[in-house]
Structures are given as structure tokens and as C-alpha cells.
Amino acid sequence: MIPAQFDYVAAESAAHALDLMASLGDEAKLLAGGHSLLPMMKLRLVSPTVLIDLGQLSELAGLSADGDELVIGAMTRHADLAASELARSDAPLLAHAAAQVGDPQIRHRGTIGGSLAHADPAADLPMALIALGGSVQAQGPRGTRRIAADDFFTGFFETSLAPDELLTAVRVPRRPGAAWGYQKFVRRANDWAIVGVAAADGRIALANMGPVPLRASAAEQALADGASVTDAAELAADGTEPGEDIHADGEFRRHLARVLTRRALEHRT
């Protein structure tokens, strides 16, 4: 399978990428690691006229501590996030989530910014960002703003990023030693979650239980009110309307959400 023809520009800096986005408008798509975009282009599900490649922007890659937050550059590859000592000590759920994406080859190319901007509700990093109560940093012609995880995912493969904004970094709270749990139910080794659950700090996030990664609000509230893990987990699917596909119908997904939430809460490390 071969993508439709397009023009290609390698951005030389974030500012250059923003200039290109401003001048090219809707014609252009940003290329990060390309592990969601290129498969879609090969299937001709999308056929952008121009690709703006962010691959050379080392300024957007890497991790650093900023006060009580961990800052992850948007072009940080999943493999580098998963192996980062800083992430593993201060945001272990995020490092673990990065290690669950696809397979080693995919993790060598895929980026955290690309995964979040792509906003697949079944993906690992969107769910992890919601569970950690993190945020993304967006840069555009009107300046830089921060978008909380809970406000970022607005629909099926849709985010609150404006068309002329570039996701430059991801921020999550630094919580060394804090308990977390992560459960991903798959039938094939390198697949997306049929249902996923990530739990940290009283927050519970669900993958593939709706058009966006969701919070299991009823279960969170029950935990906050002192309910047992078993009782709280029974509420994990409340308010969700998961879709059906070849892997699972809605009722099975709701069952998985309850069971995986219990396991995520029981197995918190």
C-alpha cells in the first residue's frame, strides 16, 4: 500500500513548523513518529497535500523536572519515555504506559505528542494522561497555553487543539512512590486495548469505553467516600456507552471495565 502523493517539508524548529502551519492551513498535516498517520495514509483514509515533518526537532524531545511537574517533550519516543529513569521514578504509570504501546519497533518511532494529538480512545498514553491528571502545552500564533487532560479529548480522534496550534510538551505531576495500577486487556500481543484501566491517586481512567478516554467518576467517588475496592470497582462502567466491534460487545466491555478496575486498584504498586 502506497500513500497518495504529497509534498514534504522538514521543519527546522518549532517556530518554523508554526509558520508552515499558518501558511499551509488545512492542506498540511504534522508528521511526528508517523505510526498512526502513515498507516492511515497508506489506507488512503487521509491524504494530506503537505506533510510537515517534526522528526528533526530535538528541541521537542526529552524529559526534565520542572518543580513538582515532569515535562516530556512532544517528540519524545515511547521507548525513551519507557526507559527514562526520571519518568520511572517520578511518574511510573506514564513510563509503564509508554512500554505498553505496540511493540519495540513501534515504540522506537512513536511519540507521546503524536499519540495524544491522534487521540485514539483505545490508546495507552491518552488514558495515562487522564489518570495522572496531567496537561499538554500548546503553542500557536496567539501564544502558549496549557490544556488540562480532562479538557483535551473532545471526541472520537478529536482534541481541543486549534488547527494552528502545535502540541509541544506534556506535563504530569511528579509523585515518586505514589501507588498506581494499570490493566490492559488485549487478545494479541501488540494490539490496542479492548478495554484499559489506569488508576493513580484516586483517579481512574478508562480506555476504549467510549469515544474519548473516560474517567470512572462513580467509582472514584465511591473510593473517596470510603467504599472498598471491590464495591467501587462495581461502579466502574457506570455512565459509559462503549461501542461494539469484532473483539467485544458493549456488555462485555462494561464487564471488563469492572474487573480491570478492581485489578488495577488491587494491584496498585
Next chain:
Amino acid sequence: MMRVEFTVNGQQRSDDIEPRLLLVHYLRETCGLRAANVGCDTTSCGACTVLFNGSSVKSCTMLTVQAAGGEVTTAEGLAAPDGELHPVQRAFRQEHALQCGFCTPGMVMATVGLLAENPEPTEQQVREGLEGNLCRCTGYHNIVRAVLAAASEQASAAAGEQASAAAGEQASAAAGEQASVASAASAAGGRAGR
């Protein structure tokens, strides 16, 4: 068309290509390097695995232009100039880690990448480290055995080099220091590998 320059198996390349040309097609059709196979063409099977800047990647899901300025290594680039096989290739042959051979170049390249990150993997780490590569023939047992054999051969070769380097040292204290640096380095390698 646009000009890209990068290194393939140590050889500098400069070619005019279409931006949409996938790396696997460039390697097979422009370079004539046909070890990397197009299997699933959907980033699943790993038959097209090559190394890009030392890390395993699926060349069906990379544009050739994305490799600009980098180093690509295919299975053709593993053997020594005199034809002596790479330890991973040798182990795959010795352990009979292939039947039809279609997945083998990808398996071998994924293994080289895995052992670079984690030189002494456990069997479980080998199985998880090769989760991006599918084999329809072998049931994987011989492949896993080959990877473990290659790892232990590389470890003993490294130990041999270390020992001869140490023997060359006049002061035994310096040799001891070197050995402890080596073991610290290998521990760090183990942590870096997922």
C-alpha cells in the same frame, strides 16, 4: 522528487526520491537490498524490520525521507566483509530458528536491536522483545533459543575481550577496576532494555 542523503549498511547514499516512497520499497527497489520483506504492510508482522540509528524499526511504516541524515542497517549489512556471519545469524542457523525463512531477516534485525538494548535478556524478555515479529512456521521456540544462544555467545566474546584486555594490563588493580566498570555498564544496559 527530492534528494535524500543517508547511510545504508555503511555506504553513503544520495538519491532523488518521491516523498511517499516507503523505506522498505526504497531498500528493495532502489538499493536492491531484498532481505527486508513486505509481509503484512500494516506495522504488525515485523518482516520489514531494519535498524535505524541502531534501533529496530518497521520499514513499511517509515518514509524514506524520514531517514535523511541517519544510518540504516539491513540484514545484508550484518555479516563481516569476509562473509563471516554475525553471531545472531550464526545462532539462527545453529538453532534451526527458521523454516520458510520469510520472517527471518526481520527476526534477526529485531534480535540485533534487542540485544543492543538488553545484552543478557531472560527468556521472557526475549519473547516480549520479539512481540513485534510474527512467524507462521516455527512456533517461536527455536527462535527464542537462538536469541538466548546469541546473547550468551556475545557475552562470552565480550568477557574474552575483557579478559585479554585485562591480561594486557601491567597492574592487576587497574584490571580489577576495569572489570567492575564492565559489570556496571552491563547492569545499566539491562535496565535500559524494557
